Amino acid sequence: MWRFRGTDVAAARTLVEAALDAGITLLDTADIYGPDNDEDFGAAEALLGRVFAEAPSLRDRMVLASKGGISMGVPYDSSAGYLASAIDASLTRMRCDKIDLYQIHRPDLLAHPQEVARALDDARTAGKITAIGVSNHTPAQTAALAEYLPVPIVSHQPEFSALVTTPLFDGIFDQAMQRGMAVLAWSPLGGGRLADPQDERSRAVVALLDAKATEAGVDRAAVAYSWIMAHPARPIPIVGTQNASRIATIPDAYTPQWTRAEWYAVLQASMGEQLP
Secondary structure: OOOOOOOOHHHHHHHHHHHHHOOOOEEEOOOOOOHHHOOOOOHHHHHHHHHHHHOHHHHHHOEEEEEEOEOOOOOEOOOHHHHHHHHHHHHHHHOOOOEEEEEEOOOOOOOOHHHHHHHHHHHHHOOOEEEEEEEOOOHHHHHHHHOOOOOOEEEEEOEOOOOOOHHHOOOHHHHHHHHOOEEEEEOOOHHHOOOOOOOHHHHHHHHHHHHHHHHHOOOHHHHHHHHHHOOOOOOEEOOOOOOHHHHHOHHHHHOOOOOHHHHHHHHHHHHOOOOO
């Protein structure tokens, strides 16, 4: 929901319903989603809140995820006081009484993990959030926060795509599998670079994706999502399209089946070198 924007509630509701009708039940937003679209802080959450006000039953059909801890101009604030106010503000904007998955958007280097954990657990015990996740955190930062929480951290949200493969090597996927954490992969199309490759590396990756797309009878995006989903950490691509017809095709990602050789070929094209 990074690009979920505007004032047309009917159009916004159409997108939400298109996702649910396609079998997509995880909707991931954040309080910072707004300024990137030349809108106010919290605009995406507020728009979703207006959709819920018009159609309250939609809320019960989804896992609602949001994020906090970014403060305009600061840039990061995960102090107990700020997180408490941020969670309350998100609930107010979205016109609901609980966030199913609340994630620390980016690590605040000036916040002790014990303070962050206290704020999150206070919100959990108050019934304001159900589960706790992290976004853009290292494994060590995640482990430090987990040390002070009485419940598990249930999810990582790293950038991951056929062009950004860092979580394969920095320990995030290993930690996720070790601890049974979900992985929510943001920018699964490489920030648009898989749609419009501009360099030799991207073109090499796209050539392999297109060959697989032709074989499977789906489009390039579906193959890009399926490549992500083939990893045993079972990453969930966070798809950002704001087009209802495109949303309807997202389940095509289940169609392609990758052999090990095919999957590794994409990885090696992305790396620009052969694995040892």
